[in-house]
Amino acid sequence: MPTAVFVHGTGVRRASFDDSFAALREGLARIRPSLTVEPCYWGDEFGSRLRAGGASIPGTRVGTRSPNDSEALDPLLQLWAQLDIDPLAELKAASLARPGVIPPHTVGAQLVQLDRLRLAAKSATVLREATAAGIGHCWAASVDSVVTSEAARRAVLSAGSIQGADAVVARACVAVATLATDELLDGTLAIDGGHREAVATALLDALGVSERGVGSWLLAGVARPIEHRRHAITGAVSAVPGDVLRYLARGSRLRRIIADSVRATNGDVVVIGHSLGGIAALECLIEQPIPAVTHLITVGSQASFLYEIDALPGLSFGTDLPAHVPRWTNLYDPRDFLAYVAAPLFPGRVSDRVVDNDAPFPRAHTGYLRSRHFYDVLDEVMA
Template sequence: MTRKILFVHGTGVRGASFDRTLSLIAAKVRQHLPRYEVVGCNWGDAFGARLNAHGCSIPGYSSGAAAGAVEAAAMARWTLLSEDPLLELRVTDLAAPLGPPQGPVVWQLLADAAEAPAALALLSTWGLAAPWPAFIGALVADPTWAGTIRLLGGTRAQLSAPVSRAVVAAFLGWLRRAGEPGITGAQRDELVLALQAALGGAALGVRDWFLGKLTDFALPRRTALNDRTGAALGDILRYQARGEVLRNFIGDQAARSGANVILAHSLGGIAAVDWLASGARQIEALVTVGSQAPYFYEIDALASRPFGAGLPEFFPRRWLNFYDPRDFLSYAGRELFPGIARDVVVDNGQPFPESHGAYWRNDAEVWPEIDRFLP
């Protein structure tokens, strides 16, 4: 007699995505587990989070919110520059001027900026003037900075703003590493303008290419980004608030299909563990991949079992749990549930987040282990 596996998917899965995943798993089951048949538990369409009021709680969901997108892009720029102050200069599209290149000129002006009066006046107000000359000296002695700025095209006016931002971003990192209190965003922008004046001044009509790229990315994507990530996050939040509905749905699907085994991914693994821990079931074995159930238990967020209670006697004694160290949404359960959960470490060969969804195609590790595990 053919035995049944109930597949419970993870967060953010809907419609065609579920169908494709189930089709892939069914093909793998036929290949590796011919004694089994897989049936799907599509809870995303029935239970998953959705914008019941068409997104009216999300500012700019349908309009794009131009001002907010520009502000977000500016913040994104400083986030990127905090990691790599030279990033904007490396990717600039400034063309070489008709005359001599201005990069060497701006580089020489930067060397003189250790004594820039406007910048020093601001820094003195904030009690940060003392480290400024040493910082500029170290920066000017850095061959990476010299090589980057000296090769820049564009006019002095075009270069003054991005070079000033790079220098200020590096100075903020200098302060951070020295344990100095930082400055506000408004103060940061004042310092950029003061340094910009020393490097050649601003020119009317100069296009902020880098900010434009970031804004072009963020502006039309506010709705798309929310749609892409909102379902996954919303499913987790809704499960924490209304999890009983999903657990009952899994129970109904298990009873209807006559499944002997549950195969669950991500949030589906949390819900499956909660359902199995809430009463005696006909399920003989549980297989979880990329699941957060052990983590939820450790932080005392598992609905069915408070931390320290362990699993009840009627919980299936056979639980196979896969995790990939590069999948930051996968967790280990053996030490939390000794004698019940057995962890298997796999390498899906992908960085996160691709690693979180790559288990199903791992024919070398995942499917042979499931074959050995199941009756």
């Protein structure tokens, strides 16, 4: 029986690798009891880390902006951060701030006032500001969707009148239009705080509203500004993108680690590479013939995607795989947004096989090594 060498993916460090490798070894023992399984752990030797203790992060060193600056504590900035995630978040929160029983005979009059906002949104000044902010194409439809939403209706009824909720509704209109424009542009709209506030202010001016602050009902639930937690957050999440960026810049070192791991074995070798490990393993085999490797199995990997966008360091788009690259099987879960098919890019050189991890993303990306279906498929492709 050959030896299986497992190359892990991005963001994995020792504790996580040990857990994953144990799961792989146990799973392979069920389908190939006599198979030797060897680790290729590179997280400590090659993985990214903040080598200067986070000195590049604002607020970490003396003389840089402090996360306690007033801008970081601005409640409106915190609010807009929430609205970028859910543009109706403030409306939904406002609907819970009920002042008391709403007289039934006032409901119709209160809701009719929402039409005032719709008309105000069509004023020349508001349209001019919306256009200047870059959200003019989506403005009218976005205002309609907010004004007719259940969240706006409930917020107005809870406040007692449109005058008690107009600032909330106005911000929702801007937030919805901003995200709609993102979708229209298939990217992120270039809009700054000044333009965003100018649209909301113009709309409130058209309504004759003077009160535009953030309600205490929302501030009570606003989390600490992200600026306060930037150092901790960067340290916690940088390993995943950091490993990818480091590979693209310094990948030869990781490929040497893989080659050395293979050469340390005896006999034929099957290389199993997950995620970034699959990319590096493929490029290792592109870079040099390693006759011991008889089969490459990539799992939830992005090699074909990088090739298609011409970002695979060792193989330019349009260039064929070298003849010395061994048999290649690519396993992917359709729910894994970090997994790609490879056969359309390398016809006749790779076989794609579907794995069902029975999990949504991101668990679909990390769940292969404990998935029973993964080992069912592995059993077939290793035959």
